[in-house]
Amino acid sequence: MGVSEKTDLRNIMVETFIKAVKEGINLVVVVGDSTSTSKIAPFQELYPERVVNVGIAEQNLVGISVGLSLSGYVSVTANAAPFLIARSNEQVKNDVCYSETNVKLFGLNAGVAYGSLGSTHYAIDDISIMLGLGNIKIFAPSDPVETEQIVLYALKNKGPMYIRMDNGLFPYLHNKEYRFTPGKVDILRHGSDVTLISLGSLVNKAYKASLDLEKESIDVELLNIPSIRPLDRDGILNSILKTKKVVTVEEHSLHGGIGSLTAEIIAENKLDTDFIRLGITEGQFSKAGPRDQIRSYYGIDRKGIYNTIKKILK
Template sequence: MSLNKLIATRDAFGEELVEIGKKNKNLVVLSADLAKSTRTIEFATVFPERFFNAGVAEQNMMGIAAGLSTSGFVPIVSTLAIFAAGRAYDQVRNTIAHSRLNVKIVATHSGVSMGKDGSSHQSIEDIALMRVIPHMVVISPADGPETKKALRSAIEYEGPVYMRLGRPELPVVTQHINSFNIGKADVLQEGTDVSIITCGIMVHQALKAAEILSSQNIRAGVINMHTIKPLDVEVIHQAARSTLVILTAEDHSIIGGLGSAVLETLSCANIRPPVYRIGVRDVFGESGSTDQLMKKYELTWENIVQAVHKILNRNN
């Protein structure tokens, strides 16, 4: 894949689903009237007998997926993150997770970066909602290729998985990484001054920020925490030992998401560097283009660079 080619994680998901479906006959896909938006339409076209539309009824869809999984099918349930994690929370919590069912929830259009549909459709709480549920695995891939690998890992894994995808097209940043291990973060860049722990759409922003900081003689490490649960605790402790400060970056509320998970991990660690969180600051989003929203809600590489300057100056 070309380095310059932009690809949305939901597009990669739709493509890979068809590929996996060719070999894995137990794969079934469910939609709640959003097959086009979630890109499951391709699977539906190739394998109509293994595609089930629940109509606009996300709760029922989760229940149907639960039932299918008990007979050995591997249901991929896809809808917008706001509905997967919000609307159907009780079904995800009390049926799918509680019974530890082999259901894969692929939630698209997460975060404020989903754009113009506005705050009612921008899920800024789903990482928090999903990671607090026992048995649940939470994955947020950084780009198209990682989405494909993560999807395969999620399907191989036995148990419930929540996979968080986005709408915008993203640059490829994981081309040099061949494997995807659930719960094992990828250190994309080593650093000595600051460690940026990030996931999803913010990974490429963090890499860009690290590049700028490097030109200013600030060595920033970048950790792609693609799995938020189970969290790679060791890599966080390593970052705490090797750098002066930690910065987390996510297109999610600063409450309950990746930043909170990192803070929880460090709360009783021996070495506790200051942790600065980049994220949506406990407000609802609004309509706008992805770029406009990322700027307004301070989710860009510039915001990361500014934050690093601010913390390092304060520490000095």
């Protein structure tokens, strides 16, 4: 902690791509007219031959990435998450996952990052859909340090991976000694009153809410979930066993995200616990509008998290 500046996670992603090539990783980045979405320019200036732009054709984007991986490259896709998830779903399922190819899918601007552009541009089902595909690892970085760690892990290890990325400026939640471990929860704050579980873009909101609550002597245990598959079920279980109160918060449908996964853990272990899930209401499309207002509407912002924790502690 203590680093006050904020950084766009995509810039960290691209800087890490550059670092990886310098380390000798044979990387190629495939974009679908998404050179600005992916902020790939600094990489492209250094390594123009390592960027392939396939135009507006997501099925082909994933198929070509698979072919490049079969020819020996570490293949990275970088385009908007909603189009990656929905338009190229079958290529992801068969050519990346079922065929177990070495493709790293970066779903950019996930959640409701596109704000006023509306549901065509939201990816609030990406975790749910990726969990439905047998084997793909699913990661979501919460800050610049974790982004670098996750990108390096993805590039250095074989197999299909999906990395849920966000846009906008993100504060630092970790110091540079932090090490991302797949299949491990990251306990950002230890506490005993309530377990607060979040991932990706909302972890910093959850962190701020926990600071607000600290002023009222409410002791929040904050679990950041950078690794959704593999999932540290024991890490989550142990925290809930301790606090017996749990709130999950995600910029994702309440169907099939971290709230659902936590519900599985509670049910399978017959835990006697209070439990509230925050996210986009299941069974309907999200409201559209400025992102902060969407977050406020669904109670997944700092204030909404604060209020929910007060409610669960009553």
